[in-house]
Amino acid sequence: MHKNTGWLDLWPGFHVTDSRITHDSAWLRLEPLTKLPLRCGQCLGLVESVHERVTRNVRELSLAGRTLTLQVQLLRVDCPRCGHCLQHVRWLDRFARMTRAMAQTVAQCCKRLPIKHVAQMFCLHWSTVQQLDKRSLAGLMSQLPQPQPTHLVMDEFALHKGHRYASVILDADTRRVLYIAKDRSREAIRPFFESLGEAGCRRIQAVAMDMNTAFDLEVRHWCPRARIVYDLFHVIAKYGREVISRVRVDTANALRNDKPARRVVKQAHWLLLRNADNLKDSEQVTLQEVLEANEALMTVYVLKQSLKSLWTAHDPWQWRRRWKQWLAHCAQSGIECLQLFANRLRKYWPGILARVRWPMHTGQLEGINNRIKVIKRMAYGYRDVEYFFLKIKAAFPGNA
Ligand SMILES: [Zn+2]
Incomplete structure (x- = not known):
C-alpha cells in the first residue's frame, strides 16, 4: 500500500511529491496514485490503460495564509467509449483551473x-x-421544483439610474421569484404566460399588481379566470408621493413668515411617510405636534390610515362602507391633490375590493424591493443584466 504524505492527504487519488513554500505562496506537486481504479472524465466508466501524462496548474484555497497552487499531473486515459480522455478527478472539474x-x-x-x-x-x-x-x-x-403558482405578484423596479425598468413576477404563496424581464411592457411578461401554458394559466386565481401598469391587460388576456388585485404597498406609496408630500410642501410654503414652524414641517417628511408603528416614542410626539398644528396635514394623514383600512376589511360590506366614507371625506376635504387622487383611484375599486376575497401578502413587496436594491449595489458596475436577474432569482428561491 502506498504511504501518503500524512497531513497533506487532502486530494483523494493523488499524493504530494514535491513542495515549495515562501512567505506568501505555496506550491505543491501532485501525482496520481495509479493503483486506484481509473475512471474516464467524460463517461465516468472504468478504464484500464493510460495514454499519457499531462500537467495542469490549479488554484486551491489558501494554505496558512499563502496562495496555494497545485501542479497536478493528470492521466489521459484510453477509454473504450470516448477515446483519449482526461481521468475523472473527484475534487477537480474537467476543464477547471481551480479545485472544486x-x-x-x-x-x-x-x-x-x-x-x-x-x-x-x-x-x-x-x-x-x-x-x-x-x-x-x-x-x-x-x-428547484417546477413551480405551480396560483397567486402571483407583479412588480417593476428600476434597472439603472436612467429610467429603464424591469418586471418581476413572484409566487405570492411561496415568495419565489418566477420570472424577471427587461422592460415593463405587456410583451416583456408575455413569455412567462407562454411558458406556463394553458393549464398553468388556468390555475392562476389572482394577481396582485400596481395600478397604472400594462400588466392587467396581459393577465386578462392569458388568465381570464384570474382576479386583478391592487396591492396596498403601491397605493400607499403613491398616496405618499402625490398627496402627503404635496400637502407638506404647500404647508411649508404657507409658513414662509414663521421660520421655526416651517422648519418643523419640512423636517417631518420622513415621519409622515413611515408606518406609524415603526416610529420611536419621541418621533410619535413630534409627528403628533406637526399634525395638530397643521390641519391639512392632519386630514391627509388620517385619510391615509383609513385608506389602509380598506385592505383589512373583513367582508365586502365593511369594505363598501369604508370605501364610501373615504371617498366622501376626500371630496369634503377641500384639498385639491387629495380630491384628484381619490377621483383617479375611484375607477380601480374592483381591484381594491378583490383584496378582501383574495388576501395576498403583498407586504412582502417592500422587503423584496429593498433586497433587489442591495443586490443591484453588489452587482453594480458589471452591467450584466442576466447575472443580476439570476442573483435576484437565487435570493428568492421560495419556501414551499
Ligand atoms: Zn469515457
Missing part, C-alpha cells in the same frame, strides 16, 4: 459580498468570480 472546494467557497462568498471584494480576497479576476457565481447559481436554480 475553492470554486464552492468563492461562490459561497458571492452570496454576501460584492464581486470586487471576493475577487480581492481570493486574488482572482472579477470576471472569473462572476463566472463561478453564475455557474453555481444556475446549478441551484436547476434543482
Whole structure:
C-alpha cells in the first residue's frame, strides 16, 4: 500500500511529491496514485490503460495564509467509449483551473459580498468570480421544483439610474421569484404566460399588481379566470408621493413668515411617510405636534390610515362602507391633490375590493424591493443584466 504524505492527504487519488513554500505562496506537486481504479472524465466508466501524462496548474484555497497552487499531473486515459480522455478527478472539474472546494467557497462568498471584494480576497479576476457565481447559481436554480403558482405578484423596479425598468413576477404563496424581464411592457411578461401554458394559466386565481401598469391587460388576456388585485404597498406609496408630500410642501410654503414652524414641517417628511408603528416614542410626539398644528396635514394623514383600512376589511360590506366614507371625506376635504387622487383611484375599486376575497401578502413587496436594491449595489458596475436577474432569482428561491 502506498504511504501518503500524512497531513497533506487532502486530494483523494493523488499524493504530494514535491513542495515549495515562501512567505506568501505555496506550491505543491501532485501525482496520481495509479493503483486506484481509473475512471474516464467524460463517461465516468472504468478504464484500464493510460495514454499519457499531462500537467495542469490549479488554484486551491489558501494554505496558512499563502496562495496555494497545485501542479497536478493528470492521466489521459484510453477509454473504450470516448477515446483519449482526461481521468475523472473527484475534487477537480474537467476543464477547471481551480479545485472544486475553492470554486464552492468563492461562490459561497458571492452570496454576501460584492464581486470586487471576493475577487480581492481570493486574488482572482472579477470576471472569473462572476463566472463561478453564475455557474453555481444556475446549478441551484436547476434543482428547484417546477413551480405551480396560483397567486402571483407583479412588480417593476428600476434597472439603472436612467429610467429603464424591469418586471418581476413572484409566487405570492411561496415568495419565489418566477420570472424577471427587461422592460415593463405587456410583451416583456408575455413569455412567462407562454411558458406556463394553458393549464398553468388556468390555475392562476389572482394577481396582485400596481395600478397604472400594462400588466392587467396581459393577465386578462392569458388568465381570464384570474382576479386583478391592487396591492396596498403601491397605493400607499403613491398616496405618499402625490398627496402627503404635496400637502407638506404647500404647508411649508404657507409658513414662509414663521421660520421655526416651517422648519418643523419640512423636517417631518420622513415621519409622515413611515408606518406609524415603526416610529420611536419621541418621533410619535413630534409627528403628533406637526399634525395638530397643521390641519391639512392632519386630514391627509388620517385619510391615509383609513385608506389602509380598506385592505383589512373583513367582508365586502365593511369594505363598501369604508370605501364610501373615504371617498366622501376626500371630496369634503377641500384639498385639491387629495380630491384628484381619490377621483383617479375611484375607477380601480374592483381591484381594491378583490383584496378582501383574495388576501395576498403583498407586504412582502417592500422587503423584496429593498433586497433587489442591495443586490443591484453588489452587482453594480458589471452591467450584466442576466447575472443580476439570476442573483435576484437565487435570493428568492421560495419556501414551499
Ligand atoms: Zn469515457
